[in-house]
Amino acid sequence: MTSARHDGKTIHDLVGVGFGPSNLALAVAIEEHNTLAAPEHRVDALFLEKQQTFGWHRGMLVDGATMQVSFLKDLATMRNPTSDFSFVAYLHSIDRLVDFVNHKVFFPLRAEFHGYLEWAAARVAHQVRYAAEVLAIEPVVTDGRITAFDVTVANDPVVHRARNVVLAPGLSPHLPDGVGITTRVWHNSRLVPNVADLDPADVRTAVVVGAGQSAAESADYLHRRFPEAQIHAVFSRYGYSPADDSPFANRIFDPAAVDHYFEAPDQVKRQLTDYHRNTNYSVVDGDLIEELYRRVYEERVRGRQRLYIRHATRVVEVREDPEAAHVDVEFLPTGKTETLRADVVVYATGYRPGDGLALLGDTARACARDEYGRPRLGRDYRVVTEPPLDAGIYLQGGTEHTHGLGSTLLSNIAVRAGEILASINEHTASDPAPEAETDATSRAGTGADLASGPVTSSRQG
Ligand SMILES: Cc1cc2nc3c(=O)[nH]c(=O)nc-3n(C[C@H](O)[C@H](O)[C@H](O)COP(=O)(O)OP(=O)(O)OC[C@H]3O[C@@H](n4cnc5c(N)ncnc54)[C@H](O)[C@@H]3O)c2cc1C
Structure with a gap:
């Protein structure tokens, strides 16, 4: 599972696009996995972030603004309650745990949570490259099958090759x-x-x-x-409407609710979303x-x-x-x-959720779509492709139509990161390893290449 180096080119197990809380939670899950795993089972990941440094909605770090999710729904606790990447571990590391406990607060200041996220990001900095805007993701074709992706970054001649891409571009104004x-x-x-x-x-x-x-x-x-x-x-409303953060309604953000939502028929999905929109959309604390x-x-x-x-x-x-x-x-x-x-x-x-698949160029034609043109996904957040690829495309965010209302929120980032890592590990064990193709001409980055290969258009899902 460690990166292979061929002709000077590393093949990462995964390249993550964007390094907000979603991919940060994945980096934390990988860090914990690698600490325990035998060297050959370690995961080699590279996350690419266009900002110069880590930043979580800095433009809205209004003084006094508080989190809208419990501090226990941090980067790790819901996946691993003993993690030393938890918000509690952060407070302990800066000698503020006792003061926080006396504060008796469940929803800390956003500025404080930002400090926590920065602390965690610094601890996994070896997995991240900042000032790295991903421009394109092109397929690598070996024996007619897509086995990896080449990821191109602005102002950087180095192309990053990966067996999996995890797209977490977040929200756009x-x-x-x-x-x-x-x-x-x-x-x-x-x-x-x-x-x-x-x-x-x-x-x-x-x-x-x-x-x-x-x-x-x-x-x-x-x-x-x-x-x-x-x-x-x-x-245009008559008044601001309160966010429903009552305990029973809040269960719509539970990990189990993701299972229920994923399995539900479309009509039930729509019904649940409509009932509980007021937990998140157009509502105020x-x-x-x-x-x-x-x-x-x-x-x-x-x-x-x-x-x-x-x-x-x-x-x-x-x-x-x-x-x-x-x-x-x-x-x-x-x-x-x-x-x-x-x-x-x-x-x-x-x-609006950013469209990660837009970076895929012609490969996006291989991604199966539903009748509304939205990507089809497995429960493991892996995009369904037709035919199946030997390389994985995973989405974090932009999955409300398949995984429910928590998709763009922090509620499930810890658990979701664990599920994606488990899926990548499973596929890595079973899929053939990609060949190292260092010659740019061998990449199937054109429509003609894809059309002549086994990948067919499946836009209509
Ligand atoms: C002001 C505000 C407050 C919020 N508060 C809460 C809250 O309290 N609780 C909650 O659950 N949710 C909250 N949310 C929802 C929010 O979506 C999540 O908090 C969180 O940001 C989701 O993390 P993410 O990593 O998926 O996306 P983001 O945090 O948006 O991170 C995506 C990252 O990808 C980078 N990126 C995008 N495209 C590229 C590219 N091509 N190449 C390289 N990098 C790229 C961006 O620069 C960004 O850093 C809030 C949202 C806002 C706007």
Whole structure:
């Protein structure tokens, strides 16, 4: 299982694309496996991350923001409760465990969890290359079968060859059609650095668009950071809706729920997702809703209103001139419109899972799809290919249609990492080893190559 080196080229057991919490959890699982495994059974992994250093949604590391998942759902505990990569082990290592226990908190600060993730990432740094944006993944064909992948990184002539790729590109910021980023118009994913660049005296009015957690956090943050400014929170709901984090509903994120969801017929999958969307989508932590309401009320008492919750309202148009953005908003019940002059407009309009398979180029044609064009996966997160390949493609994230609501969250990253590692180990034991093909011309990176080989298009699933 250790990497083979042929003609100067290493064949990794796996290359991971992206190094957020999902692939970090996998790196931790590999580290623990390698510590116990005989040398020939160790897994050689390389993770490629486009950021310069480890960072988990840094643009939203708002002071005071807390985790929305228990600290016990860290990188390892749910898979291995005795792991020394746990959040508790982190606290112990920095001599803060006793203070944390006295704090009696289940949902730590996001900044604190970020510190934990950085600590874990530093301990597996030998598995990671930063400033390494993956541009393409091309198949390596041996005797007409795809046995490995060559992974190309921006500004790097070295191609990384692997028997498996684990794609974890995470979430990408989403903006409504027609909205573009400018110096005044942002997505919330850049909130903290963009606010830091502004002189509070220059901000008289800010508009936040959206009704989810990030929108409420953005409104709260701008209201605190710009103490003289008016903040307008614009959304079409009548009020912010609370996230359902009650114990029975929370079971939808259990490891067992992944089994249930995976096995369920499509109609039951849809039903479960619809019932429990309000655990995650377009909902806000109850304490934050109470806090925002308290502030609005206090301002009314004091007769100086700054925080405006513009409910049942939609943004019709945003125009910009050198002085300001002009936001036309419509109050939906009456159709009445008015224009807000804004120094800053923050779109907190969500994220979409990145499409890892897009990196696969022509190989993506071998990935089986369902009737909606979504990739078909095994329970082990391995993409189903037609015909089966001797090399594995695994997805972390973007699997809500097969593995349920926790797919883009932290809830199951520890257990999922263990399942993917077990699958890779099983396949490595049974699949033939790839040949080392160091000559670039031997890679089947073109449609013509694939068409002449055994791989057929299966887009229709
Ligand atoms: C502000 C915010 C707060 C959140 N809080 C919580 C929470 O409290 N609890 C919870 O369960 N979930 C939370 N989430 C959900 C979030 O999806 C997960 O926390 C987590 O980020 C998922 O980890 P990931 O590794 O799959 O994706 P990401 O964290 O997005 O990491 C993906 C990584 O891949 C890299 N990458 C992408 N493309 C390439 C490429 N081509 N080449 C190289 N690198 C690439 C990116 O730079 C990134 O570092 C939150 C999300 C946001 C936006």
